[in-house]
Amino acid sequence: MAEYKWPPMEKRRVMGKRIARLDGPMKSSGRAKYPSDMNRADLLFGALLTSPHAHAKVKSIDLAAAKAIKGVTAIRIISGPGTEIQWAGTEVCAVSAITEEIARDAVKAIKVDYEVLPHLVKEDNLAKVGARAKAAGEQVTGDPDKAFADAEAKTSGDYGIPVITHCCLEPHGSVVAWGADKIDFWPSTQAVSTVGGDLAKMLELPATQVKVDCQYMGGGFGAKFPADRWGAEAARLSKESGGRPVKMFLDRATELTIAGVRPSHFAKIKVAGKKDGTITGWQSESWATGGIGGGGMAPLPYVFTNIPNRRMNHTQVSLNTGPARAWRAPNHPQASFLTCSAITDFADTIGMDPLEVFLKNVAVSARPETYKKQLAKAAELMDWKKKYTHGSKKTGTLRRGLGIGIATWGGAGHASKCKLTINADGTVEVEIGSQDIGTATRTCITQVAAETLGLPMSAIKVKLGNNSYPPSGPSGGSTTIGGVSSSTRKAAVNALEKLFEKVAPTMGVAADQLEADDSRVVAKGNPSKAMSWKQACQKIGPTPISEMGENEPRVAAREGLNTQGASGIQMAEVEVDIETGVVRIVEVVAVQDCGLVVNPKTAESQVAGALIMSVCSALMEERITDQTTGRVLNADMEFYKLAGLPDVGKLTVHMDITPEHDARGIIGLGEPCAIGGVAAIANAAANALGVRVPMVPLTPERVLAALANRRNA
Amino acid sequence: MDNFEYANPSTVKEALSLLTAGAEVLAGGTDLLSLLKDEVHKPKRLVNIKNIKALGGISKAGNNIRIGATVTLDELASSQLIRAAYPSLVQAALGITSPQIRNMGTVAGDLCQRPRCWYFRSGNGLLNKSLVENGENKYHAIFGTGSAQFVSASSLGPALMALGATVKIAGADGKTKDVPVAQFFKAPSAEGEREIALAANEIVTDILVPAPATKNATYEVRHKQALDWPLATASVALRMSGTKVTSASITLGHVGPTPVRATEAEKMLVGQTITADSAEKAGAAAVAGAKPLSQNAYKVQLAKVAVKRALLTAAGVKAV
Numbered sequence A: 001m002a003e004y005k006w007p008p009m010e011k012r013r014v015m016g017k018r019i020a021r022l023d024g025p026m027k028s029s030g031r032a033k034y035p036s037d038m039n040r041a042d043l044l045f046g047a048l049l050t051s052p053h054a055h056a057k058v059k060s061i062d063l064a065a066a067k068a069i070k071g072v073t074a075i076r077i078i079s080g081p082g083t084e085i086q087w088a089g090t091e092v093c094a095v096s097a098i099t100e101e102i103a104r105d106a107v108k109a110i111k112v113d114y115e116v117l118p119h120l121v122k123e124d125n126l127a128k129v130g131a132r133a134k135a136a137g138e139q140v141t142g143d144p145d146k147a148f149a150d151a152e153a154k155t156s157g158d159y160g161i162p163v164i165t166h167c168c169l170e171p172h173g174s175v176v177a178w179g180a181d182k183i184d185f186w187p188s189t190q191a192v193s194t195v196g197g198d199l200a201k202m203l204e205l206p207a208t209q210v211k212v213d214c215q216y217m218g219g220g221f222g223a224k225f226p227a228d229r230w231g232a233e234a235a236r237l238s239k240e241s242g243g244r245p246v247k248m249f250l251d252r253a254t255e256l257t258i259a260g261v262r263p264s265h266f267a268k269i270k271v272a273g274k275k276d277g278t279i280t281g282w283q284s285e286s287w288a289t290g291g292i293g294g295g296g297m298a299p300l301p302y303v304f305t306n307i308p309n310r311r312m313n314h315t316q317v318s319l320n321t322g323p324a325r326a327w328r329a330p331n332h333p334q335a336s337f338l339t340c341s342a343i344t345d346f347a348d349t350i351g352m353d354p355l356e357v358f359l360k361n362v363a364v365s366a367r368p369e370t371y372k373k374q375l376a377k378a379a380e381l382m383d384w385k386k387k388y389t390h391g392s393k394k395t396g397t398l399r400r401g402l403g404i405g406i407a408t409w410g411g412a413g414h415a416s417k418c419k420l421t422i423n424a425d426g427t428v429e430v431e432i433g434s435q436d437i438g439t440a441t442r443t444c445i446t447q448v449a450a451e452t453l454g455l456p457m458s459a460i461k462v463k464l465g466n467n468s469y470p471p472s473g474p475s476g477g478s479t480t481i482g483g484v485s486s487s488t489r490k491a492a493v494n495a496l497e498k499l500f501e502k503v504a505p506t507m508g509v510a511a512d513q514l515e516a517d518d519s520r521v522v523a524k525g526n527p528s529k530a531m532s533w534k535q536a537c538q539k540i541g542p543t544p545i546s547e548m549g550e551n552e553p554r555v556a557a558r559e560g561l562n563t564q565g566a567s568g569i570q571m572a573e574v575e576v577d578i579e580t581g582v583v584r585i586v587e588v589v590a591v592q593d594c595g596l597v598v599n600p601k602t603a604e605s606q607v608a609g610a611l612i613m614s615v616c617s618a619l620m621e622e623r624i625t626d627q628t629t630g631r632v633l634n635a636d637m638e639f640y641k642l643a644g645l646p647d648v649g650k651l652t653v654h655m656d657i658t659p660e661h662d663a664r665g666i667i668g669l670g671e672p673c674a675i676g677g678v679a680a681i682a683n684a685a686a687n688a689l690g691v692r693v694p695m696v697p698l699t700p701e702r703v704l705a706a707l708a709n710r711r712n713a
Numbered sequence B: 001m002d003n004f005e006y007a008n009p010s011t012v013k014e015a016l017s018l019l020t021a022g023a024e025v026l027a028g029g030t031d032l033l034s035l036l037k038d039e040v041h042k043p044k045r046l047v048n049i050k051n052i053k054a055l056g057g058i059s060k061a062g063n064n065i066r067i068g069a070t071v072t073l074d075e076l077a078s079s080q081l082i083r084a085a086y087p088s089l090v091q092a093a094l095g096i097t098s099p100q101i102r103n104m105g106t107v108a109g110d111l112c113q114r115p116r117c118w119y120f121r122s123g124n125g126l127l128n129k130s131l132v133e134n135g136e137n138k139y140h141a142i143f144g145t146g147s148a149q150f151v152s153a154s155s156l157g158p159a160l161m162a163l164g165a166t167v168k169i170a171g172a173d174g175k176t177k178d179v180p181v182a183q184f185f186k187a188p189s190a191e192g193e194r195e196i197a198l199a200a201n202e203i204v205t206d207i208l209v210p211a212p213a214t215k216n217a218t219y220e221v222r223h224k225q226a227l228d229w230p231l232a233t234a235s236v237a238l239r240m241s242g243t244k245v246t247s248a249s250i251t252l253g254h255v256g257p258t259p260v261r262a263t264e265a266e267k268m269l270v271g272q273t274i275t276a277d278s279a280e281k282a283g284a285a286a287v288a289g290a291k292p293l294s295q296n297a298y299k300v301q302l303a304k305v306a307v308k309r310a311l312l313t314a315a316g317v318k319a320v
């Protein structure tokens, strides 16, 4: 039986090293071609007609004028007469034409008659949503009434975090060509191996007919798994246009309106506890929306799951707005924000440093020891003990404050298959139906193969982004790095075993006594007995060695290559101008474990990116809808505000790399690091101001209103 | 975007002759192109004025400094003549924190740009009072007039107004006129009317700023540090005799459909020294007449602080 386990930490030559991402130069020089970059002479352009109404019934559609436009190749009705539209931006018709301009002109020429129905697009005030609210039931553990009656201290607070969008830099879309015996599909996707099947299903075709290729993609964050209606319509337009490829990408406004949102979450939270900081009771009444389907409850109380006495009530609110999609750690940033805010407010009320209260209460979490160490490390990096003062003690116009956020995540590797080929000329090729969604998947796979085969990274050619390669799971749930690293490791070990069998007779050493190191095949314990990699490969003969490796989630934990369970602590320091309410980030610190770290450099880059997203969501991001028109008012990148470089502040990332974490194998990272930042920043602002700003993003108006409320109180 | 004709004249005269009905001046295009894409404007012809040499350059002109209409925001902020005398203008221009926009956008374009009101930009008209009042108005005016509840988007406008600048306009009849910036901006009272005193067949050719005899500054409150529209700005120009103010000029930006002159605050400061206290009082006086909408009362506070900090900055006192 082959031995797959990771080489010991101290022996790794390539894994665990700070290696710059391999495709960095391609991307930064513009040579990397994204699906939306695709241009071919025969390309047709697709455009969508979308509903201007948030709730309406389509009465009739008149295509005559659009059809008459020269250059239009096909028009399709997506939401025909009788269809009830549930959010503005819903796709009604799709057009393809020889230029983008003609396609857009044709869209304008289509006449749709709607019966406009009443809509609701706002949920921040639960009292105003009427019948759109649906109680999701009560969960009770222990005896919350008694806990609150007996409590030495109690707090109650209102908190809210609005709907935000994914705002992918490369919008959703694809290029698709319906050929005679196959469909070529170039989507911007997080799911190379499954998106073809998804498209085939929508088109009622055998899955074998869809050929997917996506070498680069410009951001998905959980919103780019399906082929999507616009993908299927682009395919049909292609078919109706004689098989010419159709390029259909959402424009920015549509991207921000229908391509996915993160649900909101609002809550009134009451905390009961002792004067020493021990929390004994939790009560939350929360509500959320993720569009017409309502919004599920975020996992409350977050991380501090075993607070002994709890009562949770949740209400789903159904709105006529674009639907929710997974957003980098679904529901976790919201849960962390709500929970850490309530706990910080409890600490403030009893006059304790929140760091102490967090340290005390992680006892009721799943990983107390890890959190304690991480809190201590983050506090050291932030210089917390020296900087922290209670919010009531701040003076001056510019006031600084500190705050904490906490995170937990699974992140076990997904199902992944990998094929590794060693040729007689010594070249090595890895094929894997995975995708690099910007996380350095290519780089990490190369590192694992190079490590295992004892070769430099330059000797490995990694091919991914195509569904003709062995299937690998979608990049969701932070499962990719665990999955692809494990399957690559196993494929490489298997291939190496075959190579050793070929060279064993020549070397006069048993195959299982050989190892690969420094571009050589070497007898274990006798380095003088060696063959160069090239020479060894010459023994392969005409048929290359080609071996599979598979990560199978059900047995992975037993094998030990990847497991799950990541923890993280984030701390923020902010400076608030109390006259203008403008909040500025001074520093955000992240301490994050993710088991064995394949590449600390790209891992840190992941965390830094997540911190930037947290800054955006804590200070700026918010989808603003208009109740009168039912439309999103800031479906642009002007008033849908995102941080620019000067807004980000200092980012300090500490990967919690220890022998104990390393021994757990690989754990996903993309999502856990994107959870605690909003809480940390919101809490830092509360500390600076000496008053809670109930709702993020922390805009000047909200900060000033909170200050005014405190003065009036 | 609808199709349009593109004209590329090299003289003002030629440009004026091309500005027939449905034609529009194109300078840097940083605003106009988005108006075209959003189909808020549908001109039949664009008349590019960036190739008209006479419209460029910054120079001394008698007692004035002349800024050509097509001078870019970047040229303005880097000009030695401007930097030496009008920190207020430099600060206003640098508040537009995108180098790309500063490289393309022009001074006259900044004055003539259309409001950013999201109801206007999404095709609901500029004076849709009921949408604004019942809807999302956190970025709207606190000094609205009648149905005009949008805010003038120009950051240079308030600064130029406080400096007493004049806009030179060439008309189709070949005549030119000088309009004080204070009269160049006007609140429209009917849909379709412009926010500036400029007819469709006129071109702004120059901006004349009177000789610098003032201490001046602009202070801007912006939510983001990176590119973002100001929530409120104040531009001030002070004539001083020793440490005493002999006359003050204060203009608020991004709080009304035109830049808003703070006459009461100006009067209050005469004979005073600029201190935290006098600046604070002037700020309070400047916003005394504000009429905030349902969501933008916070802008009253921001405008007040902007005035205070602009005054302190102009006087060389630490503002924060």
Ligand SMILES: Cc1cc2nc3c(=O)[nH]c(=O)nc-3n(C[C@H](O)[C@H](O)[C@H](O)COP(=O)(O)OP(=O)(O)OC[C@H]3O[C@@H](n4cnc5c(N)ncnc54)[C@H](O)[C@@H]3O)c2cc1C
Pocket: A638, B024, B025, B026, B027, B028, B029, B030, B031, B032, B033, B049, B069, B070, B095, B096, B097, B101, B104, B105, B106, B107, B108, B109, B110, B111, B112, B113, B114, B153, B154, B155, B156, B198, B202, B203, B204, B205, B227, B228, B229, B230
């Ligand atoms: C994201 C973003 C942020 C911005 N932030 C700010 C800000 O903070 N403060 C600020 O002040 N501005 C800001 N701007 C606006 C920017 O300053 C203007 O777009 C720019 O100054 C316009 O100049 P332009 O030459 O590109 O004008 P164009 O787009 O070419 O023209 C704008 C309008 O002015 C007219 N026009 C231009 N020149 C003349 C002339 N000489 N005579 C007659 N009419 C003329 C045009 O016909 C058109 O109607 C921002 C813009 C963007 C996109």
Ligand code: SF4
Pocket: B100
């Ligand atoms: S991102 Fe860069 S290239 Fe794209 S519009 Fe902005 S400035 Fe231009």
